[in-house]
Amino acid sequence: MHYNICLLVVAATILTACASERWPVPADGQWASDFPVVEKRYKAAAKNSLGTAQDLAEIENRVRQEPLHVREIRWLSPTEVMVDADWGRGLGYEEYYCVLEKKAGRWRMVERYLGAVS
Numbered sequence: 001m002h003y004n005i006c007l008l009v010v011a012a013t014i015l016t017a018c019a020s021e022r023w024p025v026p027a028d029g030q031w032a033s034d035f036p037v038v039e040k041r042y043k044a045a046a047k048n049s050l051g052t053a054q055d056l057a058e059i060e061n062r063v064r065q066e067p068l069h070v071r072e073i074r075w076l077s078p079t080e081v082m083v084d085a086d087w088g089r090g091l092g093y094e095e096y097y098c099v100l101e102k103k104a105g106r107w108r109m110v111e112r113y114l115g116a117v118s
Contacts, residue, residue, distance in 0.1 A: 026114070038113050062107045066087075070083055079102040080102070083096075083098040084097060095115040
């Protein structure tokens with residue numbers, strides 16, 4: 001039994017460490033729509049929070065540093081989220097999907113995908 005728990009902990013650690021490798025890296029000029037996995041994961045992610053109120057506040061603060069406005073947070077796991085965010089209004093408006101992960105107790109930006117521009 002102890003052996004199985006150790007294996008689960010090791011597997012979870014490896015998956016968490018590789019989280020950023022699971023996301024395609026956009027080149028200049030590429031859109032979120034160039035990566036079907038991005039929108040597929042966003043649509044499948046949970047709308048109900050899998051984190052704490054502190055997690056929500058930290059995620060919003062981290063996204064604001066980009067500087068972007070958080071429209072919606074969706075949860076892939078308790079330590080990985082996708083954020084629908086935007087910048088600007090009217091002319092110059094941009095929409096993004098941001099991927100964040102929690103490592104060592106802190107939320108960090110893994111990737112950012114441009115979704116729309118007006």
